[in-house]
Amino acid sequence: xxxxxxxxxxxxxxxxxxxxxxxxxxxxxxxxxxxxxxxxxxxxxxxxxxxxxxxxxxxxxxxxxxxxxxxxxxxxxxxxxxxxxxxxxxxxxxxxxxxxxxxxxxxxxxxxxxxxxxxxxxxxxxxxxxxxxxxxxxxxxxxxxxxxxxxxxxxxxxxxxxxxxxxxxxxxxxxxxxxxxxxxxxxxxxxxxxxxxxxxxxxxxxxxxxxxxxxxxxxxxxxxxxxxxxxxxxxxxxxxxxxxxxxxxxxxxxxxxxxxxxxxxxxxxxxxxxxxxxxxxxxxxxxxxxxx
Numbered sequence: 001x002x003x004x005x006x007x008x009x010x011x012x013x014x015x016x017x018x019x020x021x022x023x024x025x026x027x028x029x030x031x032x033x034x035x036x037x038x039x040x041x042x043x044x045x046x047x048x049x050x051x052x053x054x055x056x057x058x059x060x061x062x063x064x065x066x067x068x069x070x071x072x073x074x075x076x077x078x079x080x081x082x083x084x085x086x087x088x089x090x091x092x093x094x095x096x097x098x099x100x101x102x103x104x105x106x107x108x109x110x111x112x113x114x115x116x117x118x119x120x121x122x123x124x125x126x127x128x129x130x131x132x133x134x135x136x137x138x139x140x141x142x143x144x145x146x147x148x149x150x151x152x153x154x155x156x157x158x159x160x161x162x163x164x165x166x167x168x169x170x171x172x173x174x175x176x177x178x179x180x181x182x183x184x185x186x187x188x189x190x191x192x193x194x195x196x197x198x199x200x201x202x203x204x205x206x207x208x209x210x211x212x213x214x215x216x217x218x219x220x221x222x223x224x225x226x227x228x229x230x231x232x233x234x235x236x237x238x239x240x241x242x243x244x245x246x247x248x249x250x251x252x253x254x255x256x257x258x259x260x261x262x263x264x265x266x267x268x269x270x271x272x273x274x275x276x277x278x279x280x281x282x283x284x285x286x287x288x289x290x291x292x
Contacts, residue, residue: 007118011048011082017046019260029242032228034265036235039270043263045081049121052079058134059121070129078120085115089168148192151237155196158277159184174198176203195228197241200273204229207269221258225265232270 006213020029035046037057049056060080062072124134159165164181167188175198176185184202186195204226234241 001179004117007080008082008116011080011116011118012044014051015044015047018051022259028228029231031263032231033235035267035270036232037264039232039236039267039274041081041267043260043267046267048081049079055125056123058124061119061121065122065127065129068130068133070124070127072122072127076122076126078122080118080120082116083119084113085117086111087114088112145192148196148239149176151239151244152192152196152199155199155277159199164205165199175202177209178203179209182206193239193241196237196239197234200230200233203273204269204274207272208265209267211265225269226264228262228266229269229273232266233273236270236274 031046031050034050034054035043038046038049038059041049048060048112056079060068062078065072088111091108091110093198156165164183166183166185169184169188171185172189173185174187174190174194177183178185184199184206186199186202205222206231208222208225231241
């Protein structure tokens with residue numbers, strides 16, 4: 001085993017260790033809060049960043065910092081993450097299995113994963129230089145004020161461009177997603193912060209069912225994914241929805257592999273929502289496109 005392989009193996013062991021340390025609802029919320037800062041990094045790399053620098057807030061590679069007009073301070077220790085190694089191969093295009101395809105069939109280029117290597121990123125606290133190109137994030141919003149209203153209306157407008165949302169009365173439910181009609185319903189009398197969290201929760205259900213239509217996925221798992229996604233996206237917007245989030249107990253999950261699958265799904269849905277909303281022109285908040 002060469003030096004890179006040893007480092008990769010060590011990183012994989014750290015991920016497994018970090019996974020095993022998520023044992024309570026508080027652990028899970030702490031992880032989700034951390035993940036909201038690094039929504040476009042994989043579940044495993046978020047764990048690696050958390051374990052090496054738990055106070056990290058914004059990380060990039062050495063060259064990426066230089067492109068932002070900043071430099072890594074001398075003596076700063078990099079945070080090791082896993083970077084994919086890929087190569088391109090030529091393969092025959094897939095066709096109907098009933099149709100015979102000879103060796104002269106049409107070919108295409110595919111990129112395949114061949115392994116991983118160690119790459120290093122640095123937290124903003126380990127850099128110095130210009131602040132002009134740094135992203136601006138709104139922090140510390142909570143309640144039922146004009147800013148919460150503006151954020152809710154922006155998210156509502158964004159989602160309703162492709163999906164039907166209805167504000168309803170006469171229901172005890174805060175919100176719901178109808179799997180047959182694809183309609184999201186939100187109780188109209190809620191505070192705006194609650195509306196934001198609920199709308200993101202139901203939208204996460206919609207995306208989750210699109211990604212995983214299997215009927216044998218448990219309700220507990222579906223709800224954990226939706227509520228966790230709403231928490232991550234809300235946290236990214238600078239909103240504290242923890243007092244609204246349902247208590248999810250770690251022991252509900254069967255094993256660490258299930259938790260890993262859930263965490264990966266939460267990351268993918270959160271990344272989809274945040275990335276798709278990047279660049280929206282609204283004074284309520286500013287979302288930046290970050291490097292993956």
